[in-house]
Amino acid sequence: MIPDRTEVSDLLEKALAGAAATFQGMTAHRQESNCECHWGSAEELALLKTPDVPLDEDLLRRTYWTTDWRYPGPLLRRILPQLTRSLVAGRVMPMAGMDSLGYLFTTARWQEWPKGQRDALREFLDAWWLHILVEPDAKVPAHEALAFVAETTTTLSPWLAVWTESLVDAVARRRLVTAVEEWVDDL
Template identity: 50%
Template sequence: MPRQPGPTDHRPTPPRPPSTAHRLDEALNGLSDTFRGMTAHPDEYNCPCHWGSAEELARLKTADVELDADLLRRTWEATDWTYRGSVLRRILPQLAAALVSGSAGTDLEGVGRAFAMSGWRAWPAEQTAAVEEFLHAWWTHTLTTPAPTVPAHQLLVLTAEATGTMAPWLTAWEATPTPEATRHLAEAIDHWDHDLLADRLPWSTWEDEEEWYAELTTWLVRHAPARLRAHGAPEDLLHRVRLLGLTGPARWEDPHMPDHRY
């Protein structure tokens, strides 16, 4: 005789984890809440001839006033602020929203350096946590989105420069074996291989370039082939990854070495 359902057979369905888009929205809201009311330091100054007017500087010293796109860009691009942390905290919610929407421009390594120069890791714990969550939420969303506004290979530059390390971002990429993340990996190799096969990092960095080059190529050689092959990547792409594991004549004389001008 069939068993009659008991009271425990109708347990509520566990809630689904939030989507990566929801997490990113929450992270942006977290930045707005955490940095609301922030201003540039009262004694901050920048040259009117090279940066902007006294009126524009006054806007940075006024909390929660939206900046126009040009002023926002000039503010994060400037490297000669005396109180860099205060300046970045002032513009951070608006800058983060512009970055995610793609309206902040393409100099993502410059943005990453602006984060690094601000000393954000030494800020109060709540502020540091809000920045960390934003970067990780944006990275996770990018890896799992078919056509992100900012490509993964560009965002890696920003996150690595902002945090001074590639390790957590490469680890997260490896731990996201979805078709979208794998497609982003293939696209990254297409953009990077010319530089990597010439033994140089594909972007300028203030970190140890040789160390980062070795870390990135080692990760690609170890992780990428099986993943790309499982998703039907073309042989040409697999050969380019294989060549990263070779050095000297073994690489240069390999019949699959691309015919680039290095």
């Protein structure tokens, strides 16, 4: 049974708070590096190695766009509190679709993180997916969110099962129609 919108909103806020608390104090690996000519300055890299300093939207975007980090796990943990909020707000702009953002999660090998960290991230993904399906003002289209959660977790079936279960909701049904319209040429 899919919770009502108020419960979904509460679940999402709890998951965002959980991610913020769980990943508070995290930093990029001390030996992390990247080319200044295509990523950013040494000062910006130093910000990623400093815990809890908010990143401006441009630096956050360049950080999750970049695919050649040597230590993607610590890097993702560093940006997760801010990245999860940006996802909900619709400010995440991946280079080649939401599945490209999922690549960072996959290379970070989050499913091998300590249990509390895995659980906090999974709680966020579950709550955000429900939010996407039932919230009329969700900022990310369901078909893009589905690509992201499927890439991030390397599985599609559980996410589709939640969508099927949520089809009792008019918003979730509209999200499905929109997704089919987006996918019709590929189908």
